Amino acid sequence: MESYDLVTIGGGLGGAALARSMALAGAKVLVLERTTEFKDRVRGEVLVPWGCEEADKLGLYEMLHESCGHELVWWAGVFNGAQVLQRDMRTATEQSYPTLTYYHPVMQDLVYESAALSGADLRRGVKATGVTLGQKPRVGYTVDGTRCEVEARMVVGADGRSSAVRNWGEFEVKHDEQRRYFAGVLMDNHPAPDDTMTSYFVPDEGLMSWIFPQGNGRVRTYVGFAFDGDIERLSGERDIERFIAAQIRSGVPKEYFETAQPAGPLATFDGTDNWVEHPYKDGLALIGDAAATGDPTWGQGMSQTLRDVRLLTEALAGDDDWESAGHRYAQLHDEGHGHVHRADCWYTDLFLDTGAEAEARRARAVPKLLEDETRLIDTPLGGPGIPADEAGRRRMFGED
Numbered sequence: 411m412e413s414y415d416l417v418t419i420g421g422g423l424g425g426a427a428l429a430r431s432m433a434l435a436g437a438k439v440l441v442l443e444r445t446t447e448f449k450d451r452v453r454g455e456v457l458v459p460w461g462c463e464e465a466d467k468l469g470l471y472e473m474l475h476e477s478c479g480h481e482l483v484w485w486a487g488v489f490n491g492a493q494v495l496q497r498d499m500r501t502a503t504e505q506s507y508p509t510l511t512y513y514h515p516v517m518q519d520l521v522y523e524s525a526a527l528s529g530a531d532l533r534r535g536v537k538a539t540g541v542t543l544g545q546k547p548r549v550g551y552t553v554d555g556t557r558c559e560v561e562a563r564m565v566v567g568a569d570g571r572s573s574a575v576r577n578w579g580e581f582e583v584k585h586d587e588q589r590r591y592f593a594g595v596l597m598d599n600h601p602a603p604d605d606t607m608t609s610y611f612v613p614d615e616g617l618m619s620w621i622f623p624q625g626n627g628r629v630r631t632y633v634g635f636a637f638d639g640d641i642e643r644l645s646g647e648r649d650i651e652r653f654i655a656a657q658i659r660s661g662v663p664k665e666y667f668e669t670a671q672p673a674g675p676l677a678t679f680d681g682t683d684n685w686v687e688h689p690y691k692d693g694l695a696l697i698g699d700a701a702a703t704g705d706p707t708w709g710q711g712m713s714q715t716l717r718d719v720r721l722l723t724e725a726l727a728g729d730d731d732w733e734s735a736g737h738r739y740a741q742l743h744d745e746g747h748g749h750v751h752r753a754d755c756w757y758t759d760l761f762l763d764t765g766a767e768a769e770a771r772r773a774r775a776v777p778k779l780l781e782d783e784t785r786l787i788d789t790p791l792g793g794p795g796i797p798a799d800e801a802g803r804r805r806m807f808g809e810d
């Protein structure tokens with residue numbers, strides 16, 4: 411049987427970035443990736459400042475910035491039709507990273523190729539079918555219908571938001587109550603300002619939109635809506651008009667759609683957070699969306715994925731005992747994910763929940779936030795280093 415130090419199941423951002431960094435650290439690494447080509451799956455294309463810092467720590471930032479990245483300088487916020495925020499992204503965080511956008515499949519190609527250049531073995535069109543845990547964990551996979559098996563010192567599940575690996579490892583998957591849907595489509599010939607990401611909120615309707623320009627008139631656009639509201643899941647060409655209507659209802663200028671045209675699939679996702687506590691056991695670690703899938707409304711997924719990659723690499727590269735390194739990674743993952751998850755939920759409670767209680771919450775908090783925007787817990791831009799504690803929550807909710 412073939413033997414590796416590390417086998418990653420999945421060669422998306424998480425699996426490929428981990429393969430690259432572990433290969434650079436001297437490990438013998440194999441990546442198993444099911445697809446033969448990366449395509450638009452309507453996935454993350456906005457790397458917030460704290461994610462840019464994580465990419466930099468992994469040595470990926472410059473490559474992304476130079477090869478496919480588009481810098482967004484401003485964040486404009488429109489609330490019930492009125493602009494209330496114009497934030498300079500260059501100085502939004504202490505570390506002064508911008509927000510970077512890119513087309514997800516191009517980013518995946520770059521990270522995947524850089525893993526190969528760093529010495530990892532990569533196999534495409536290969537579907538992992540099972541994992542056997544233990545001191546020498548094994549992965550079963552199929553290539554063209556032929557069953558194969560490989561063993562490793564550690565197996566890593568990096569197989570994304572519908573992870574099968576976490577079921578194979580019998581991890582308990584926790585989830586929040588279902589509150590939101592999130593739909594997105596890529597558009598070309600879009601006239602929105604090239605240097606600005608814009609959020610539009612109509613909180614009492616539980617409705618919001620994002621506009622994320624990628625340069626040259628290309629924009630990734632999203633609509634977020636309540637799962638029990640009057641908008642149904644949006645999917646495919648037939649629902650483009652309904653998607654545009656929802657954007658306009660949230661405050662996006664109608665004129666944008668005189669020229670803007672869809673340039674990719676329209677898809678809707680359940681915004682419910684789901685996650686595994688302590689994503690390591692018996693030679694199997696989980697990273698990225700397989701470890702924790704957040705509500706995409708707040709755009710934290712790729713940043714958390716890169717943080718997982720750094721934490722796991724640092725733990726494994728600095729310790730011969732990979733069993734204890736795996737547990738250390740899982741503990742650090744949980745601490746960071748806990749902060750980000752808590753802050754994301756508070757943003758949803760305050761800006762997107764509907765009903766009388768939510769409206770009372772906003773009536774108390776929003777006037778104070780408009781006077782002093784430092785009341786916002788800045789975890790979505792600044793990351794898990796920014797405490798999301800009870801004192802911060804009370805200040806954000808105007809309860810101090």
Ligand SMILES: Cc1cc2nc3c(=O)[nH]c(=O)nc-3n(C[C@H](O)[C@H](O)[C@H](O)COP(=O)(O)OP(=O)(O)OC[C@H]3O[C@@H](n4cnc5c(N)ncnc54)[C@H](O)[C@@H]3O)c2cc1C
Pocket residue numbers: 419420421422423424425442443444445452453454455456457458461536537538539568569570571574592593594679697698699700706709710711712713715
């Ligand atoms: C609508 C939407 C918008 C988002 N917006 C943002 C955003 O603005 N900013 C942000 O930071 N994040 C965003 N995210 C989240 C972000 O896309 C994810 O966090 C990130 O892509 C996770 O990377 P990953 O490598 O863990 O998973 P993936 O990118 O899903 O990669 C998993 C890989 O595993 C492969 N695979 C799966 N099963 C197998 C198998 N059995 N065998 C072999 N290979 C397998 C898949 O083919 C895939 O290539 C968004 C997500 C959604 C759904």
